[in-house]
Amino acid sequence: MVTADLDVRRALANALDQPVVDISPLGGGCVSAVYGARLGDGRRVVAKVDETGEAGLPVEAAMLRYLAERTALPVPAVHIVTQQLLVLAYVEGDSLFDDNAERHAAELLAELHALTAPTFGFERDTLIGGLRQPNPAHDSWLTFFAEQRLVYMAVEARRAGRLPAALLARVERLAGRVERWLREPAQPSLIHGDVWTTNVLARGGRITAFLDPAVYYAHAEMELAFIGLFGTFGRVFYDAYRARRPIASGFFEERRDLYNLYPLLVHVRLFGGSYVGQVERVLTRFGC
Numbered sequence: 580m581v582t583a584d585l586d587v588r589r590a591l592a593n594a595l596d597q598p599v600v601d602i603s604p605l606g607g608g609c610v611s612a613v614y615g616a617r618l619g620d621g622r623r624v625v626a627k628v629d630e631t632g633e634a635g636l637p638v639e640a641a642m643l644r645y646l647a648e649r650t651a652l653p654v655p656a657v658h659i660v661t662q663q664l665l666v667l668a669y670v671e672g673d674s675l676f677d678d679n680a681e682r683h684a685a686e687l688l689a690e691l692h693a694l695t696a697p698t699f700g701f702e703r704d705t706l707i708g709g710l711r712q713p714n715p716a717h718d719s720w721l722t723f724f725a726e727q728r729l730v731y732m733a734v735e736a737r738r739a740g741r742l743p744a745a746l747l748a749r750v751e752r753l754a755g756r757v758e759r760w761l762r763e764p765a766q767p768s769l770i771h772g773d774v775w776t777t778n779v780l781a782r783g784g785r786i787t788a789f790l791d792p793a794v795y796y797a798h799a800e801m802e803l804a805f806i807g808l809f810g811t812f813g814r815v816f817y818d819a820y821r822a823r824r825p826i827a828s829g830f831f832e833e834r835r836d837l838y839n840l841y842p843l844l845v846h847v848r849l850f851g852g853s854y855v856g857q858v859e860r861v862l863t864r865f866g867c
Contacts, residue, residue: 588602591616591618591664594664599617600618602617611665624669625655627666628664641703643667651691653687653788653789654792656668674777681816682816684781685817685819685820692768695769696767696769699767700714700727707842723797729841733751736848742848742855746855749859753840760834760865764800768797773793804836843861
């Protein structure tokens with residue numbers, strides 16, 4: 580670890596043309612190593628380091644810059660990006676949310692979801708958990724969700740040897756029937772795409788930053804479903820969100836579970852294990 584820290588210290592100093600006064604590892608880096616550092620000019624930064632150059636740091640930087648330039652969502656500023664190094668501004672906060680923070684998150688995400696585009700998808704492929712997230716333009720949300728989210732990630736999980744062939748066939752069967760439960764939204768909404776607890780920071784009842792985005796234009800219910808899957812926010816958030824944007828009936832009772840099949844498949848691809856059983860339970864619930 581000492582050698583790694585010294586290498587990062589040198590890389591930061593060279594990239595920012597500032598001496599690194601202090602540096603230490605931070606938790607939460609499942610794709611690349613993450614460090615916090617204090618520079619000679621007093622600034623604090625966060626550095627993500629990927630020795631292989633395969634973690635997609637330039638894609639993460641592009642997503643953060645997109646959000647910073649086109650939305651009001653608070654995200655850390657990008658200082659430096661290469662294939663192996665991403666340096667971000669340090670943002671104060673932690674992932675503990677009181678009611679005021681949940682209300683602020685609802686306000687911010689409702690505003691984000693009000694941003695639209697002509698088609699579903701995005702201007703480029705993005706990442707979720709370090710995995711490629713394809714975003715070809717689609718006029719139909721149902722087709723996009725079925726093909727580019729459910730089937731795509733199920734095939735990737737199967738290729739990784741973590742999803743049984745029988746479950747892949749069942750996902751494909753469900754994907755061919757999504758119109759039974761889902762409807763086309765009035766228009767595509769920009770979503771963060773990966774709002775789980777450690778990807779959000781708060782301080783003093785206000786959200787200070789959303790981290791590690793997986794952006795694309797989708798049905799806003801994708802975001803709302805993901806938030807519930809891992810308990811990022813609770814009832815206070817949903818009530819505050821609903822005061823700004825409607826949540827159609829049937830979301831909590833049915834559609835939330837169907838939308839969450841995608842992040843569950845992402846977790847199967849990454850980790851396998853108990854997530855396979857969760858995927859099977861969702862498929863069974865929807866008769867596939």
